[in-house]
Amino acid sequence: AQSVTQLDSQVPVFEEAPVELRCNYSSSVSVYLFWYVQYPNQGLQLLLKYLSGSTLVKGINGFEAEFNKSQTSFHLRKPSVHISDTAEYFCAVSANSGYALNFGKGTSLLVTP
């Protein structure tokens, strides 16, 4: 089975500052990795995914993440955040032979002026 740990439950940051949201996973098999964003009272929107190939993955809204197999991490980064980035961010993992997504508990990103 796969599991995900998001180390920070809340991350406050000022507008235009850089941000990193941390995600570590555990799995005994090869995995696919995902970051989703959830705005208040909305469903989850896919930000980016790692399936194979380049370990640096670029997604929507200026976000990127790097897959680090040796550290079993998939941290999400953005060089300059906007107020509109305030949301809940979920890291998820699935076995690359499976389909069920295993989610972390989420990180609440709060961007203030």
Next chain:
Amino acid sequence: NAGVMQNPRHLVRRRGQEARLRCSPMKGHSHVYWYRQLPEEGLKFMVYLQKENIIDESGMPKERFSAEFPKEGPSILRIQQVVRGDSAAYFCASSPVGTDSYEQYFGPGTRLTVT
């Protein structure tokens, strides 16, 4: 192109009543997944269905919960005799046939409150 539709968006039930949650996948998608999000928790996989087939229900509670995805119409998640612990957000996701990206498209969720 409409996304995944879920209704109702909010549902209030008294203990012991039945709850029916509906999910219409994106056009052209024939794979449906249900997830449950308890307060302060991440989403937990419940069940994976294709048209008229339950593929994997390993995440479903053994009692009171059932799911279906008929040949025609939406997928239904049914919870019988609801209890307070069933209060949660229930999300449906869909994916297209033959995808190898495992990309699931999520609906807005149904927030169930049991009083």
